[in-house]
Amino acid sequence: MEYTDAYFMEQALREAQKAFDADEVPVGAVLVMQNKIIARAYNQVELLHDPTAHAEVLAITSACNFLGAKYLPDASLYVTVEPCLMCCGALHWSKIGKIVYGAPDSKNGFKKYTTQSPFHIKTTIVSGVLEEECAALMKSFFKNKR
Amino acid sequence: MEYTDAYFMEQALREAQKAFDADEVPVGAVLVMQNKIIARAYNQVELLHDPTAHAEVLAITSACNFLGAKYLPDASLYVTVEPCLMCCGALHWSKIGKIVYGAPDSKNGFKKYTTQSPFHIKTTIVSGVLEEECAALMKSFFKNKR
Numbered sequence: 001m002e003y004t005d006a007y008f009m010e011q012a013l014r015e016a017q018k019a020f021d022a023d024e025v026p027v028g029a030v031l032v033m034q035n036k037i038i039a040r041a042y043n044q045v046e047l048l049h050d051p052t053a054h055a056e057v058l059a060i061t062s063a064c065n066f067l068g069a070k071y072l073p074d075a076s077l078y079v080t081v082e083p084c085l086m087c088c089g090a091l092h093w094s095k096i097g098k099i100v101y102g103a104p105d106s107k108n109g110f111k112k113y114t115t116q117s118p119f120h121i122k123t124t125i126v127s128g129v130l131e132e133e134c135a136a137l138m139k140s141f142f143k144n145k146r
Numbered sequence: 147m148e149y150t151d152a153y154f155m156e157q158a159l160r161e162a163q164k165a166f167d168a169d170e171v172p173v174g175a176v177l178v179m180q181n182k183i184i185a186r187a188y189n190q191v192e193l194l195h196d197p198t199a200h201a202e203v204l205a206i207t208s209a210c211n212f213l214g215a216k217y218l219p220d221a222s223l224y225v226t227v228e229p230c231l232m233c234c235g236a237l238h239w240s241k242i243g244k245i246v247y248g249a250p251d252s253k254n255g256f257k258k259y260t261t262q263s264p265f266h267i268k269t270t271i272v273s274g275v276l277e278e279e280c281a282a283l284m285k286s287f288f289k290n291k292r
Contacts, residue, residue: 045216049216050211051239051241060198061198064194065195068195070191070195070196085238085260086232086234086235086236086238087232087235088232089234089235090197090232093191093230093232113261113262114260114261115261
């Protein structure tokens with residue numbers, strides 16, 4: 001059985017919920033190859049005191065470790081929120097096959113800064129999968145902070 | 147004695163030379179606070195099979211670990227080559243005080259993709275310090291690859 005984008009985004013949302021529960025900005029990601037999740041990650045900036053520890057970067061590093069490869073052309077990344085400039089650069093270098101994200105991020109998303117696609121030419125981008133659920137978790141987090 | 151930008155760039159060049167010797171794209175970085183180097187790093191993408199293991203990212207992570215802090219407003223990063231989009235995003239999140247780079251990178255540097263400054267509003271940017279030496283090491287590396 002071939003899982004849908006929504007199925008894998010649900011899994012990314014579970015990761016985002018873990019971030020939420022740990023008082024981290026609630027972004028989660030899963031990395032998929034051949035219909036299987038090979039890496040899961042959520043934002044750990046606070047836990048690791050590391051501004052680079054975004055879900056996408058951790059998932060890429062984890063997947064590359066697992067595969068022993070620095071490129072991920074046959075993999076798909078599912079992430080709950082539009083990647084920031086750093087993550088989008090990391091995804092560029094990984095030559096990832098497909099990126100699926102949930103909610104847009106008008107404040108920190110890559111679209112704010114870039115004019116041309118910053119991804120590898122062969123990378124497919126899909127947006128808006130489970131957008132409402134992904135956005136709701138972010139809104140709930142920042143509402144609690146105010 | 148206050149060290150100059152050229153002094154710290156020399157130190158970053160030493161890191162870049164280590165990358166060169168390890169057959170990695172020769173980019174090196176040092177992170178400085180109060181006139182002292184608190185982190186040194188060079189590109190380790192091949193060694194770690196990790197596309198995110200650029201000198202700048204490794205230096206930021208190392209410095210944040212050392213300080214137990216996720217922001218580096220009082221620090222300066224010296225890097226031999228213009229940061230790519232990923233590193234520039236990482237530097238943005240770190241709120242670093244100052245970025246000094248040597249050679250421009252028209253192929254992968256952040257200027258290719260961005261229209262507005264992607265850095266924190268308080269970050270100072272200095273370019274062209276030991277530019278020739280930094281560029282020469284890159285040229286020599288890629289010449290050997292052809």
